[in-house]
Amino acid sequence: MRPFQYLRPKTVGEAVTMAADHPDAQYIAGGTNLIDLMKRGITSPSTLIDINHLPLKKIEHRYDRTRIGALALNSDVAQHKLVTRRQPLLAEALLAGASGQIRNMATVGGNLLQRTRCSYFYDVAMPCNKRNPGSGCSAEGGINRTHAIFFNANEKPSCIAVHASDMCVALTALDTDVVIAGPNGERTLPFKDFHRLSTQQPELDTYLAPGELVTAIEVQDNAFTEHHHYLKVRDRASYAFALVAVAAALQMDGGKIWEARVALGGVAHKPWRYWAVELMLRGNAPSEKLFREVAEHEMRSAKAGEYNAYKINLTANAMVAALKTAAGIS
Known part of the structure; x- marks a missing residue:
């Protein structure tokens, strides 16, 4: 060092x-x-x-949203009564992430900014566009078992690593804003626009400008407190990163789905939200048949490498399982 x-x-x-x-x-x-x-x-x-030592640890409810300071610890956020009551999907995702010891140290802001866990990124002897732009992506022709299957439809990715955070998958499914302080004052960025895909400048993970500091996140109130589930599929039940993760949230009324949110982790360079699936679910009665149809519809755009084709079926099955649990059907 x-x-x-x-x-x-x-x-x-x-x-x-x-x-x-x-x-x-x-x-x-x-x-x-x-x-x-x-x-x-x-x-x-x-x-x-x-x-x-900055005053950025506060968790509070303001108007129609839960505001969480960037220095709030993951363990504190997951157990905070305000979060478990108003944003239980977020609490679920946080408890699925890392180990208890790491959650006691890791902060919300740091979770947003964590780098990929791609083994080629960590091996400084191997070419890596994220570590050294223009050097190549070793994972493309290497052991890409844990790597991405979803990309920007119009451009060739220069990095196929996946985003590692569980918390960010839940925040992607919810209406979240990131509060940022910088040389030009404070600004707010929708969470869906915070992380980058890898088609250009793969060394940059977010749209933060140089010197900017994340000070808080704000999660809007929602009607997903009763029907939600965070499902994390991994190689071992203890501390491990997701092969596939699904954040599913439903607003149910009269036996039908009136609002739906589905986001995935472990499958793309950033947390991946399923906008088309959400539209297909709205207005329908929940059933395994419906969930299977929408999951398989979305898998048509997946592109697997030599070693991660299993992720296509795994992702579809995980989506069905998470939606069934969220809907309360067996």
């Missing part, structure tokens, strides 16, 4: 100014991902800006 300068701002404004003065600086909070990357030489910032 290279030597680095350590700075500790007292305010959000001071943190943003420090980042502007040190272009290759990085913010550090829990450090559950960043420290690993520094130890492996994947990232080597000359300056770390410690934001742990």
Whole structure:
């Protein structure tokens, strides 16, 4: 690990100014991902800006939304009464992520910004467009068992790694905004526009501008508190990243689905939301036949590599299972 300068701002404004003065600086909070990357030489910032003492841990309800500070710990958010009551899908997803020890250190903001766990990204001896743009994607012709099956329809991906977060899958299914502080003041970005696909600049995971700092997320109130499920399929039941994850949420009334949300993890460079599936579900009575039809319809656009074709059937089956649980049918 290279030597680095350590700075500790007292305010959000001071943190943003420090980042502007040190272009290759990085913010550090829990450090559950960043420290690993520094130890492996994947990232080597000359300056770390410690934001742990900033007042960004509060969880509160404002008007029609739940606001969660970027420094709130994953374990605290998952167990907070406001979250379990108003956003239970988010609490479910957080409890499915990582281990208890990591959830006790990891922050909401850091979870949003975590890097892929692609083994080729972590192996500095192998070409990787995300680590070294233009060097190639080793996973394309390598062991791509855990890699993406969904891409931008119009462009060839330059990276087939998947996004690692469980929390972000749930936030993608819900109406979420990201609150960001930067040199030009505060702005809000819809969560669906926060992460990037890999067709251009695969080294960039988000649409944050240099020096910007995530200060909070805001999740709008919804009618999904009764019918929801987060299903994570992984190689082992203990700490492991998802092969496929499904966040399913339904608003039911009179035996029919009036609103639906479906988002996937482990299948794309960013959390993947199924807009077409949601439209197909609306106004219909829930059934395994309906869920199977919409799941298989969406799988037509999947593109597998040599070792991850199994993900197509696995994703469809996981979608059906998650929707059945959310709907309360056996």
